Amino acid sequence: MKAATLAALAHARAARLPVALVTRLRDGAQTLYQRNGQHGDLLLEGAVLAEIEERCAQDRSGRLEADAGLFVRWYAPQRRLIIVGAVHIAQTLAPAAVMAGFEVDIVDPRTAFATRERFPDTPLLHEWPDLALARLKPDAHTAVVALSHDPKLDDPALVAALASEAFYVGALGSRRTHAARLERFAARGVTSTERLRAPVGLDLGGRSAGEIAIAIVAEIIQVRYRPGQGKLRG
């Protein structure tokens, strides 16, 4: 690997851009591939390029089927989780998500909830969710979960998240709460509500805050790696 390639790789990661390094194993020739172009010794095109793109979506590195002499290493940006509502479940969801490799932000304008005592290790944004999400700009590597139970906080967050590229959008609340939410969204003409995961989390049967947090993280992982898989529900 050339020093310039290493520098370009570090730069892409700092900018949260997905980047692939393609290596020809017989001689070490390399090309760095990004959506906006490619730089290096190899010209990637046709079936090779199509497979590289396809592997990006699944974050899957390996030898190419289209050309076994080429190896692609995808470097996906670090996954992020934005939690709306500094509630009890957020206190266990934040560390559980960090353990699964996520960067976590908690959004809640209510300073009585979002306190350092309750969240010693997580960045707290005392902002209205729609403003916070406009600034954080959820991308295809970001999950958004609304936990506040308060439509004044959850609704604007979910509307913004559903309109974004976020790969996962979930909301806490019973089926009845969710039905009422969908009625409010329909009245406002909100689209893409079919991709809203509610009640949030896999149905593992757990009840404690920690158990619910793990069910939520588990569902986020499932949506990331097996987006087509149906919801696991009892």
Added chain:
Amino acid sequence: MTRKIESEIDEILAQIQRWRQERHRVALATIVHAWGSSPRPAGSHLAVADTGSFVGSVSGGCVEGAVVEAALKVIEDGKPRELEFGVSDEQAWSVGLACGGRISVYVEPVE
């Protein structure tokens, strides 16, 4: 605002850059193919400095020693190499994967 939790790959890239700033020569090992129940997926990295220090991992610890040895040779002659590790070979007890998997590791110099 978001707290920076260094992911494994960022840690490895940062360490390579620190080594290079200290004028150390560095090689990068990458799993290019994994068969069966190998513990780390394709793309896993192990970076090695000319001092023998290393960060990252390509197995549960069973073949790191052999990869570091190969990396030092790559640093010496500047030529990339591809190594294969499995349990089926004669050296299984010294540099094999106890899990029964098989991995192919590409080792290249960082120039």
